[in-house]
Amino acid sequence: MIKHLQKKEELLQGYHVLKELRTHLTEETFFDMYEKMKQEGYEIHACYEGEEVKAVTGIIPLTNYYDGYHIYVYDLVTASHARSKGYGEKLLSHIETLAVEKGCQTVTLSSGLQRKDAHRFYVEKMEYDKTSYVFKKEL
Numbered sequence: 001m002i003k004h005l006q007k008k009e010e011l012l013q014g015y016h017v018l019k020e021l022r023t024h025l026t027e028e029t030f031f032d033m034y035e036k037m038k039q040e041g042y043e044i045h046a047c048y049e050g051e052e053v054k055a056v057t058g059i060i061p062l063t064n065y066y067d068g069y070h071i072y073v074y075d076l077v078t079a080s081h082a083r084s085k086g087y088g089e090k091l092l093s094h095i096e097t098l099a100v101e102k103g104c105q106t107v108t109l110s111s112g113l114q115r116k117d118a119h120r121f122y123v124e125k126m127e128y129d130k131t132s133y134v135f136k137k138e139l
Contacts, residue, residue, distance in 0.1 A: 002094045005044045005056075014046050014056045021077035042074070045098075047091040054079055055087035059095055061102060071099040073109035076118075092126055110134040 005014045008031075015030045025033075034042070040060065047055040058075035073095060078088045092107075099107050109128075111118050122128040 001048045002091060003046055003048060005046050010046070011044065013053045014044050017046070017053050017056045017077055017079045018044075018058070018075055020080055021075060044075075045091065045094065047087045047094075049082075049087075054082040054085075055091045057091050057095060059098075061104065067108050068105040069102075070104045070106040070108050071095055071102070073107060076109065088121065089125060 003010070005011050011031070011034065012027070015025070015027060018030070019025055034044070037058075037060070041062075042058060042060045044056055044058050046053045046057075055078040056075065057073055057077075059071050059073050061069070062072050063069045073092075076088060076092060078085075096107050107128075109122070111122065119130070123130060
């Protein structure tokens, strides 16, 4: 089952999986940032098996000149004990369907250079194109 997380207890379940990717987050910073991001359109969706969250994704609808109207995937992570069991695929496929329903032209994401297994998943399994590098400068 895939669900848009909105209640605090659901978000807390999602946080525990998200923290595997975003290790710097504390529960407090997660909720503080979530409240700000939610106002900008950010949503968290989760793939469940029974009552347990197996994978989460954080998304936002955006518009820009190079991707048009699209869903941007900020986060996609499967719980370490549940990897390679199809949960990430189910969740990303759900986001693609959601994007089509919203009239989006693409689903876009970036992924850290070190995440080679994730890159293989996006390109080989999910048929995403590698179209750019992301550059960042700490200030």
